[in-house]
Amino acid sequence: MRIPCPLCGDRDHREFTYKGAAVALDRPGNSDWSDDWDSYIHLRDNPAGDTDEMWWHGAGCGGWLVVTRNTVTHEVKAARMAADVKGAGA
Numbered sequence: 001m002r003i004p005c006p007l008c009g010d011r012d013h014r015e016f017t018y019k020g021a022a023v024a025l026d027r028p029g030n031s032d033w034s035d036d037w038d039s040y041i042h043l044r045d046n047p048a049g050d051t052d053e054m055w056w057h058g059a060g061c062g063g064w065l066v067v068t069r070n071t072v073t074h075e076v077k078a079a080r081m082a083a084d085v086k087g088a089g090a
């Protein structure tokens with residue numbers, strides 16, 4: 001799989017580290033352990049199809065990217081710097 005880093009160009013995915021879905025999660029309020037915290041830490045969607053993901057280019061520019069990837073075919077459709085994407089982050 002190749003990822004088109006906006007700064008480095010088209011690179012092998014082994015230069016990157018996957019860090020999860022590129023979504024802003026609602027963190028539960030300050031409280032003792034609760035079902036809300038259990039869900040926040042352990043439960044994630046597992047969509048089939050186009051998904052925005054956070055990838056770190058550790059063997060390249062060190063930048064954080066939002067990569068749009070089809071989770072069924074692994075086709076990479078786009079890659080943008082996370083700083084340029086509103087609401088990105090886990």
Ligand SMILES: [Zn+2]
Nearest residue numbers: 005008060061
């Ligand atoms: Zn890069």
